[in-house]
Amino acid sequence: MTALVWFRRDLRLHDHPALRAALARDERVVPVFCLDERLLRGRHSSGARTQFLLECLADLDRALRERGSGLVLREGPPEYELARLADEVGADSLHFTRDVTPFARARGARVREALAAASSEVEPCGHTGLSAVEEVGALHTQAGKPYTIFTPFHRTWEREPRRELLGAPRKLPRLPSGLAKGRLPSLKALGLQQEVQRPARGGERAARERLREFLAKDVRDYGLGRDALGEDSTSRLSPYLHFGCVSPREVEARLPPGAGAEAFRRQLCWRDFHHHVLLHFPRNAHSEFQERYRGKLRWSRSRRNFERWCEGQTGYPLIDAGMRQLRREGWMHNRARLAVGSFLTKDLGIDWRWGERHFMRLLLDGDEANNNGNWQWIASVGTDPQPVFRRIYNPARQMETHDPDGRYVRRWVPELANVPEEYLREPWRMPTTVQREAGCLIGGDYPRPIVDHAQARREALERYRVS
Numbered sequence: 001m002t003a004l005v006w007f008r009r010d011l012r013l014h015d016h017p018a019l020r021a022a023l024a025r026d027e028r029v030v031p032v033f034c035l036d037e038r039l040l041r042g043r044h045s046s047g048a049r050t051q052f053l054l055e056c057l058a059d060l061d062r063a064l065r066e067r068g069s070g071l072v073l074r075e076g077p078p079e080y081e082l083a084r085l086a087d088e089v090g091a092d093s094l095h096f097t098r099d100v101t102p103f104a105r106a107r108g109a110r111v112r113e114a115l116a117a118a119s120s121e122v123e124p125c126g127h128t129g130l131s132a133v134e135e136v137g138a139l140h141t142q143a144g145k146p147y148t149i150f151t152p153f154h155r156t157w158e159r160e161p162r163r164e165l166l167g168a169p170r171k172l173p174r175l176p177s178g179l180a181k182g183r184l185p186s187l188k189a190l191g192l193q194q195e196v197q198r199p200a201r202g203g204e205r206a207a208r209e210r211l212r213e214f215l216a217k218d219v220r221d222y223g224l225g226r227d228a229l230g231e232d233s234t235s236r237l238s239p240y241l242h243f244g245c246v247s248p249r250e251v252e253a254r255l256p257p258g259a260g261a262e263a264f265r266r267q268l269c270w271r272d273f274h275h276h277v278l279l280h281f282p283r284n285a286h287s288e289f290q291e292r293y294r295g296k297l298r299w300s301r302s303r304r305n306f307e308r309w310c311e312g313q314t315g316y317p318l319i320d321a322g323m324r325q326l327r328r329e330g331w332m333h334n335r336a337r338l339a340v341g342s343f344l345t346k347d348l349g350i351d352w353r354w355g356e357r358h359f360m361r362l363l364l365d366g367d368e369a370n371n372n373g374n375w376q377w378i379a380s381v382g383t384d385p386q387p388v389f390r391r392i393y394n395p396a397r398q399m400e401t402h403d404p405d406g407r408y409v410r411r412w413v414p415e416l417a418n419v420p421e422e423y424l425r426e427p428w429r430m431p432t433t434v435q436r437e438a439g440c441l442i443g444g445d446y447p448r449p450i451v452d453h454a455q456a457r458r459e460a461l462e463r464y465r466v467s
């Protein structure tokens with residue numbers, strides 16, 4: 001008996017139900033990954049994330065080889081490549097981790113059809129492993145409906161039984177002799193470019209190291225420190241969770257007792273919540289969850305303002321710091337993501353989809369469910385709604401609360417490094433003499449604000465008053 005294990009965004013050996021199931025029943029197991037043009041170059045194309053993916057694949061191949069196997073790489077649509085490979089190795093089953101995105105589900109369905117149409121009989125077997133709970137889709141309200149509010153989802157989520165953790169296999173069956181493994185291409189060969197200057201490194205090994213460090217230190221004070229921009233003490237596990245280099249179930253299982261860990265667990269639940277929402281409301285991928293806003297909001301089409309936002313040149317220090325961190329690291333602190341998201345949609349009145357797309361281009365953790373869910377949330381058009389005014393953030397006040405000593409802003413906006421603390425939140429208020437002393441002329445070294453927040457806030461409230 002031979003099984004294919006189709007890796008997608010579950011690029012690990014630890015706690016991998018699909019791999020375990022294949023090993024339990026088959027003598028031969030062929031791990032395979034398909035590089036799919038539609039993902040590499042589609043609407044969520046990203047050089048930075050693809051580079052991270054390539055590193056994950058190299059690491060997975062290394063770990064598989066250490067155990068006597070290896071990763072088979074194919075370039076092409078899986079519905080074609082997998083059917084061909086199944087034929088070549090005489091596979092009778094295909095194991096994979098179920099995913100929730102509309103694209104993944106449609107692609108999975110095409111693979112099933114292709115296998116059904118092939119001459120050999122190959123049984124497709126979907127497994128859990130994407131979320132902390134077994135099946136995000138299975139949770140439902142007492143009325144049997146999907147959740148659209150986080151708090152009740154969280155209550156149910158906490159009560160859901162969890163499965164046992166699975167270790168990494170020590171040894172794996174050898175690949176069939178004569179099977180061409182395929183070579184991992186470079187980013188350049190894929191026609192993509194690395195746009196991020198200082199990205200984290202991909203792979204299960206790096207993920208486990210990051211998790212170990214976080215559990216050893218920052219998790220204890222996570223509840224207190226998670227919003228402190230200058231501290232940088234969140235886990236930074238998001239790219240690894242996105243690509244499944246570590247399973248959310250394992251991350252959860254290894255949390256120590258305590259308030260910090262509980263606050264962290266709640267964030268893992270947000271991840272499951274957004275996956276639950278996208279699974280049940282796939283049209284969210286393109287349009288507002290809230291029907292009253294669908295196609296009704298009049299967005300600004302100012303390319304100039306959008307570019308200033310992308311470049312971190314808005315004249316609002318916190319916004320510029322966040323956007324520059326994104327460009328530099330392919331990651332941004334959650335507090336900054338909220339501030340820049342509010343600024344784009346409320347202060348600049350620009351369509352949340354433009355922000356969503358820019359994030360998907362640069363984020364190593366760019367994840368359709370999380371990104372879409374959070375953009376809709378901050379644009380006040382999604383699930384878990386609140387009155388619009390609650391999610392219009394004043395950038396100066398946000399900085400006062402979450403970056404009180406300006407450490408985050410000074411790190412990412414070096415022009416402001418010597419600006420005295422009293423002017424750092426609103427540098428345009430600096431008298432000219434102070435500007436000179438600080439070596440930061442407003443309108444020269446650092447831009448004037450591109451909008452007036454108070455005025456923009458009034459306009460936003462008006463814009464959202466759609467009937």
Ligand code: FAD
Pocket residue numbers: 226234235236237238239241242267268270271272274332333334335337338341359363365366367368370371372374375378
């Ligand atoms: P930690 O604070 O250490 O949290 C641990 C994990 O919990 C994260 O790795 C993540 O998997 C999950 N998590 C935390 N906060 C959220 C949240 N609000 N929603 C969903 N999951 C969460 N997260 C992504 O993974 N991919 C995205 O594309 C993404 N886009 C976002 C866009 C906007 C506009 C906003 C406001 C948030 C977005 N987030 C996204 C959520 C959040 O900002 C990141 O998950 C978090 O900053 C990652 O850093 P961390 O791993 O240190 O998080």
